Each structure stands twice: as C-alpha cells, then as structure tokens.
Amino acid sequence: xxxxxxxxxxLAPFAQGExxxxxxxxxxxxxVQDIGTRFPSLLPRLADSSGQPYxxxxxxxxxEDVRFLDGFNTPIADGDEVTIVPAVAxx
Amino acid sequence: MATLIQARAAESASDGPALSPEELIRYSRHALLPxxxxxxxxxxxxxxxxxVGLGGLGSPVALYLAAAGVGTLGLxxxxxxxxxxLQRQLLHGTRDVGRSKLxxxxxxxxxxxxxxxxxxxxxxxxxxxxxxxxxxYDIVVDGTDNFATRYLVNDACVLTGRPNVYGSxxxxxxxxxxxxxxxxxxxxxxxxxxxPPGMVPSCAEGGVLGVLPGLVGVWQATEVxxxxxxxxxxxxxxxxxVDALGARVRTVKLRRDPSCPACGTxxxxxxxxxxxxxxxxxxxxxxxxxxxxAFARWQSTPGVQLIDVREAQEHAISRIEGARLVPLxxxxxxxxxxxxxxPTFVFCKVGARSARAVRYLREQQFxxxxxxxxxxxxxxxxxxxxxxxx
Numbered sequence: 001x002x003x004x005x006x007x008x009x010x011l012a013p014f015a016q017g018e019x020x021x022x023x024x025x026x027x028x029x030x031x032v033q034d035i036g037t038r039f040p041s042l043l044p045r046l047a048d049s050s051g052q053p054y055x056x057x058x059x060x061x062x063x064e065d066v067r068f069l070d071g072f073n074t075p076i077a078d079g080d081e082v083t084i085v086p087a088v089a090x091x
Numbered sequence: 092m093a094t095l096i097q098a099r100a101a102e103s104a105s106d107g108p109a110l111s112p113e114e115l116i117r118y119s120r121h122a123l124l125p126x127x128x129x130x131x132x133x134x135x136x137x138x139x140x141x142x143v144g145l146g147g148l149g150s151p152v153a154l155y156l157a158a159a160g161v162g163t164l165g166l167x168x169x170x171x172x173x174x175x176x177l178q179r180q181l182l183h184g185t186r187d188v189g190r191s192k193l194x195x196x197x198x199x200x201x202x203x204x205x206x207x208x209x210x211x212x213x214x215x216x217x218x219x220x221x222x223x224x225x226x227x228y229d230i231v232v233d234g235t236d237n238f239a240t241r242y243l244v245n246d247a248c249v250l251t252g253r254p255n256v257y258g259s260x261x262x263x264x265x266x267x268x269x270x271x272x273x274x275x276x277x278x279x280x281x282x283x284x285x286x287p288p289g290m291v292p293s294c295a296e297g298g299v300l301g302v303l304p305g306l307v308g309v310w311q312a313t314e315v316x317x318x319x320x321x322x323x324x325x326x327x328x329x330x331x332x333v334d335a336l337g338a339r340v341r342t343v344k345l346r347r348d349p350s351c352p353a354c355g356t357x358x359x360x361x362x363x364x365x366x367x368x369x370x371x372x373x374x375x376x377x378x379x380x381x382x383x384x385a386f387a388r389w390q391s392t393p394g395v396q397l398i399d400v401r402e403a404q405e406h407a408i409s410r411i412e413g414a415r416l417v418p419l420x421x422x423x424x425x426x427x428x429x430x431x432x433x434p435t436f437v438f439c440k441v442g443a444r445s446a447r448a449v450r451y452l453r454e455q456q457f458x459x460x461x462x463x464x465x466x467x468x469x470x471x472x473x474x475x476x477x478x479x480x481x
Contacts, residue, residue: 009263041420055284063343087282088261090294091148091236
C-alpha cells in the first residue's frame with residue numbers, strides 16, 4: 001500500500017494530466033522531490049529553488065496542514081493521503 | 092398553511108422585524124424547519140450581509156440570500172457585464188451585456204424578492220473605503236476574483252471583527268471557509284503570502300467550469316444562513332475543498348497561526364497597499380512596449396521575436412499570426428531555440444504572465460526583451476480589431 005498524492009487540476013498539466021500520484025517516500029519533502037524528479041516542470045510549482053515550501057501552496061497529510069506538524073520533514077506512511085492545495089483567487 | 096404560519100408568527104415573541112402576510116407565505120418552507128421557524132426567519136430579515144463582487148461567486152450568493160429573505164444585502168462591484176461572464180454569472184442575462192453589474196444585479200434581485208433592501212456600492216473595495224463599508228454589515232462574503240482584494244477583505248474583516256465567508260475557484264477546484272471568527276483562523280493564517288504575479292493564472296486566463304462558482308457560492312450562502320440562525324457546525328477552522336472533476340468534497344483542518352500579523356500578533360493595525368503586497372507594482376520593473384510600437388517594430392525590423400506565452404487553448408480562440416506560441420511553463424524548454432540578442436516581444440492575454448516571462452528571460456541573459464503592455468486584448472483594441480477578445 002502506497003502513499004497517495006492528490007494534485008489539484010491546476011497542477012495536473014505539469015504531471016502529464018495525472019491528478020493522483022503514488023509515492024513510497026518517508027517524508028513530505030522526499031515525496032515532493034520524488035514526484036518532482038518524475039515531472040520536472042511540476043517541482044518549481046511545489047517548492048522553491050532551495051526545496052522549501054511556498055507560503056501559497058499548502059500540503060495536508062490526511063487533514064493536517066504540515067506547517068503545523070514538521071513542514072516538509074513531516075513523516076508519511078503507507079495509507080496516508082497527501083493533498084496539495086495552492087492558493088487560487090478566482091471568483 | 093398561511094393561517095397556521097400566521098398563528099405561529101403571532102405566538103412567537105422573537106427578535107427581528109415582523110413578517111408581513113406575504114412574507115409568511117413566501118418563507119413558509121423555512122418556517123416549517125425547526126432550525127429556522129418564524130423566529131429564525133425574522134433573524135434572517137434583520138441580518139445585514141455584504142457581498143463583495145457580483146461575478147461567479149457573488150451571483151449564487153446574492154440570489155440565494157435574497158431568496159432566503161436576508162433583510163439587507165450590500166452589493167459591491169464597479170464592473171460591467173461582459174458576454175464572457177454569462178457562462179457562470181447567473182445574476183446577469185444576455186440583455187444586460189454592457190450594463191453595470193450593480194444595475195443588472197439589483198434588477199434581478201428585486202425580481203427574486205422585493206422584500207429585500209439592496210444597498211448599492213458602485214465602487215471597487217479599496218483600502219480607503221473597506222473599513223467603513225464592512226463595518227456597516229454583520230457578515231461579509233468574499234466573492235472577489237484577485238489576491239489583492241482577498242487580502243484586503245480579510246484584513247478589513249479582522250480589523251472590524253466581521254466574519255469573512257470565503258470562497259474561491261479555479262478551473263474545476265473550489266475552496267470554502269469561514270475566516271475571521273474568534274474561534275478560528277483568518278485567510279492570512281492559511282496563505283501568509285500571495286503567489287507572485289503571473290504564477291497562478293486568473294479564471295480569465297486559465298478558465299473555469301461554469302457550474303463551479305455555483306457549487307462554491309451556494310456553500311458560502313449556506314454558511315451565511317447558518318451563521319445568522321446560529322445553527323449547525325460552522326465551517327470555521329476547516330477548509331472545504333471541492334473537486335468537481337473527481338466528484339470529491341473533503342475538508343481539511345485549518346489552524347490559527349500565532350505569528351499571523353492580522354489575527355495573531357495583531358501587528359497589522361491598519362490596511363496596507365495590497366497591490367504592492369501582491370507584487371503588482373513590480374511589473375513596472377519590466378520593460379514594456381505598447382502593442383502599436385511592438386507591431387511597428389515587428390513589421391519593420393527583421394529578426395524580431397514575437398512570443399505568445401498563453402496556453403494552447405487560448406491560442407485556439409485567438410492569435411497574432413506569425414507569433415510563436417510558447418506556453419509560459421514550457422519557456423525553459425525552448426531557450427536554446429531563441430536568440431538572446433535579438434529584440435524579443437512577449438505577450439499573453441493582459442500582460443501579467445508575459446511580465447513574468449520577461450523577468451525570467453532577462454535572468455537568462457536576454458538583453459532586448461520587452462513585455463507587450465495589455466497583452467493580446469490591447470493588441471486587438473489598438474492594432475488588429477479582427478483578433479477575438481475572450
């Protein structure tokens with residue numbers, strides 16, 4: 001059983017249209033690097049050039065915001081769901 | 092039925108203005124709900140709600156709140172109805188194209204419910220007017236369409252102590268929450284900083300499914316009514332995520348950020364310059380060229396590179412013949428096929444994404460690169476009226 005990453009539709013084009021990805025890495029940051037290696041144009045949308053999270057893209061492990069856990073060092077285990085939520089402003 | 096409700100109305104010693112016989116009939120399906128009843132309906136009638144933005148989200152919010160009998164609706168918008176709005180902005184009809192959205196909305200809402208008082212604010216919400224305006228209402232609904240106004244609404248709600256019923260949409264995804272409640276976080280706790288200009292396209296650039304603002308706006312209206320009635324579990328401290336393509340709705344937890352300058356440390360004691368906060372002033376730093384000038388140089392100077400950084404779907408709607416399509420995200424992939432020393436003019440729809448592209452190309456040692464001011468829309472106005480505006 002792997003870890004599931006849910007991408008919003010705004011980011012799916014950078015992952016060849018995929019909206020659900022699977023990773024097996026041990027932290028959120030490692031998962032970001034993992035999917036960033038698979039989809040290089042996705043990486044700069046998820047993390048800045050030093051690999052740190054942006055203030056306008058939120059990562060949730062299950063329903064917890066990782067900023068209130070251990071940021072990109074937050075551990076993830078099989079069965080966890082990571083949801084990526086970028087700020088959008090449309091109305 | 093009406094007699095029964097009138098009898099119940101007479102028995103009820105509730106707060107709020109009395110309901111007329113017509114109103115008792117109109118709201119009878121509410122009155123039958125134990126969670127609403129006559130008393131709740133009078134509370135709805137006593138409520139004052141400010142709807143900021145009469146577009147995709149503001150349409151369902153205002154329509155449902157008017158229909159529900161919210162006594163006073165404040166309406167803020169300074170825009171005009173455009174044909175491209177009609178796919179999702181149900182307040183406005185085909186006959187309203189070209190009218191002010193406020194006029195169009197007022198006509199429609201009075202038709203929906205003449206018992207509602209509509210307060211017109213034909214203006215943009217600004218740092219100069221936001222506190223005065225918001226302080227006149229009990230609840231604020233954020234139906235705006237840009238980051239700068241969203242931070243403004245949030246900060247003004249924190250400073251005036253008004254709840255901010257937030258919704259935002261893009262393509263097939265939506266977000267809903269109730270911010271600025273004493274028990275929960277504010278918008279800045281969720282997004283301490285906005286994305287840089289051009290990084291996240293607007294709906295005008297990236298598109299939006301027409302029903303999505305319906306899904307999200309109706310959820311916002313629901314939270315407003317629950318709040319007025321004091322019933323149910325408020326969407327405070329939770330962010331509701333709507334995924335229309337996946338047919339998934341889920342909530343994630345939101346927490347107050349103790350270091351939030353608005354609701355945490357409270358170091359933000361007055362409204363700020365939100366354009367500057369959102370980096371909108373920085374487009375000045377990018378060299379700009381008008382469409383007329385760009386066209387003239389393109390025609391007269393051999394070797395000019397005219398680059399269109401919009402998406403393929405936008406290109407399919409309208410294009411400048413002879414320009415090279417390079418969607419912004421793919422720009423790094425084509426650098427080697429461009430000449431760094433030749434004059435390079437970059438355009439998008441209105442100029443935000445192309446400003447980002449120009450900034451990037453300058454970092455990549457392009458020495459003669461310019462942003463086409465106003466994008467293809469202004470090109471259509473000033474150079475070639477045959478280009479479709481969208």
